[in-house]
Amino acid sequence: MSHKALHIGTAGWSLPKEHRHRFEEGASVLARYATRLNAVEINSSFYRPHRPATYARWAASVPEGFRFAVKVPRAITHERRLVDADALVAKFLEEAGALGTRLGPLLVQLPPSLKFDARIVETFFRDMRTRFDGAIVCEPRHASWFADGADQILRDARIGVAAADPARVPGAEKPGGDRDIAYFRWHGSPRMYYSNYEPGRLAALAAQLRRARKSGADVWCIFDNTAAGAATANALEILELTAP
Secondary structure (H helix, E strand, O other): OOOOEEEEEEOOOOOOOOHHHHHOOOOOOHHHHHOOOOEEEEHHHHHOOOOOOHHHHHOOOOOOOOOEEEEEEEEHHHHHHOOOOHHHHHHHHHHHHHHHHHHHEEEEOOOOOOOOOOHHHHHHHHHHHHHHHHHEEEOOOOOOOOOOHHHHHHHHOOOOEEEEEOOOOOOOOEEEOOOOOEEEEOOOOOOOOOOOHHHHHHHHHHHHHHHHOOOOEEEEEEEEEOOOHHHHHHHHHHHHHHOO
């Protein structure tokens, strides 16, 4: 079985001053970021829309093999809670679609209070699939999403489940759903968004990423511990640990 790509990056592409020397020069911060890392997660799309021209400009700033994961707007996930969101989904896909061939997975992060409801989940993702055939990853944060039956429904809809760290509930620490994608989303532990990961944790993660690649999955590793700059260092460490 051939190995698919390993995508390593951070949430957003800011480069802390202490790590900039580890990247080559670039025409923009994004272009410089892309000289070392081959993926990024766009989180700003969760809070506000971006014009297609903006997405197109970002796509033009990075090399051929670079990919963007894009976070689905909170208007869909947190305000509508996946219900009656067709028009919002269509608008978002029109915008993010301007990334063209550099568009990677769409990330659907759910509010911790949102329980699994099979009817709502099947309807939402079925409608989303009529508009988008690429990879979709969900990050649920309520325990009901990890009960029997939920994983199969997501798998049937070709929806991956992100492996989150720290895991809010049992089962959230490992990838689930669609077996064709394994998306690791590490937020910083013990202090979310701040903590740097120790070498032992990163070595264990690198082993998980290698196993996921051997299974034939498209593997993503995104560090969201960006508040104090740890994400950049951790992403570069994982890059070295997983190098051929």
